[in-house]
Amino acid sequence: MSDWWGLWGWFVYSGGGSLFNADRTACGLTEPGSITGLQFMADLFLGPDRVAPPPGLEGGVGETEFHAGTVGMFPNGRWMTPSDRANDAFDWAVVEMPKGPGGNATWLFWGAYVINAQTEYPQQAWTVLKALTSPDVQAQIAALGTNIPSNKAQAAVDAFLNSKPPADNTPFINGAAYAQAEIPLFTGNWNDIVGGQYQPNIDKIFAGLATVQEAAQAACDGANPLFK
Amino acid sequence: MLKSRIREAISKSRTRESIEGYLFLLPNLLGFLIFLAIPLAISFYYSFTDYNLFTTPKFLGLANYAKALGVSFDPQAYQTALVQGKSWFAAVGAWIKPNDPTFWVALRNTLVYALGVLGFSIIPAFLLAWLLNSRLRGMTFYRALIYIPVVASVVGSALVWNWIYQQQSGALNTIISGTISWLNKLIFTAIGHPLVDPYIGWLVLPQYALFSLILMTSWATVGYDMVIFLAALQGIPVHLYEAATVDGASRWHILFRIIVPLMTPTIFFIFVINTISSLQIFSEPYIMTQGGPANSTLTIVYYLYQKGFQRFQMGYGSSLAWIVFALIFIITLIQFRLSGRWVYEE
Structure with missing residues (x-):
């Protein structure tokens, strides 16, 4: 998968956590559910059973590898399916994302x-x-x-x-029954908080430079003063 | 009467010349005013405001500058760090709380980048110019070859280097893997210590990403620096080499006692030009890394772009632009002040 927030954010949500607290006035990455989800993600990519290269701008696997037939599945948005449909080299289909401890999760x-x-x-x-x-x-x-x-x-x-x-x-x-709508309901500066504070710390998890707890704490320390 | 008429004619002629002069200047003057002077003045005003492009700017005084440059101190964090067994240096780091830590990350990255580019471009360019300053066959071809990256567009070069740096199938890792595999077959497997392929994530790991950009920019800069050095080398009078050779000077003596001192004005010029362009680095991180991973390639100009044009904090972005200007001005001033100590002027 790529390092896009929608994908690592899905692990947060499916672990039972959230990007923000309940009233969206503070960072939610240090909540137990968020840590569970992020830890599952870190183990998946960095643990002994690493299932795929960790995400990065060019690391990880995605559209290109899927079309080349070198990966069996990858997470993506519905908007990418028309270009996938143009690929008739093999049969493919869309399924719901796996269920985590927090239940079903997807973005709306x-x-x-x-x-x-x-x-x-x-x-x-x-x-x-x-x-x-x-x-x-x-x-x-x-x-x-x-x-x-x-x-x-x-x-x-x-x-x-x-x-x-x-x-x-x-x-x-x-998915519409359980989809989470974060951005449209969030009134803070998404780019400052998620792009500026969350993402660099999530990058550190993927690069093996920070544990999930350290990254989540640093992200929240940086982001919380930015909530209005 | 006649004198008066002559004076009047001269005066008219001068006025007409002046008007013509201003008319010739006008296109350039208008361009300067519309595209440089006025935007600069507006940006200076915005740097003191809270402005999101859509609503009326709200005057904040020096708040934007204080946000970028200001720090506060947290003695509690200092004590906690020491109790946790962290080093004194780390404790001081915890004690100082920048108002905008990301700005300082961007500033550090920019300075490291500038230093890296200076080192990786000036020294190789000088050595290349020295080597190419000979009358061997095909020298024009080699000079042109080294100069090609200078005429290539940054976007094209960056996309090619993106491919070169790709972790899984990039040219650089393919060469490294092939070399390691060959060395293992040749020596290391036989002695029981096979080399491990590092499989470096040039652009995806924070510890390598900035270095990768430095390497790419240096590659693109070396050609220009080399041509300037080459021109300066060819301006050194031949009789100086001859006199030194007659006196028994070795090649290295000639290099360090004659060439380098006489080249110091050129070295200084390249040093200043490269410093200024490196501190303004934007295109490479914009195209190749978008400031990531983990802000490791976030440079100060890219940060001001993020703030101004992605997050619509035009006031804060403008203040960052003026801080970059001040930074470049101060560093260039220091370079000029220090130049008297090492630049040889005839």
């Missing part, structure tokens, strides 16, 4: 459209928004594998459910 991503309250062109913006969220356009976006429809109209929902980035949408539909 969606694309929200907003209009600036101070815009000088509210009518024009509204026209663009209606076009973007029309069932036709939503169907085109769904075919790219991205975004749950922003429009609740049945036609838009049907277009999404019937789109086939992978042949079988069931794992994604099942």
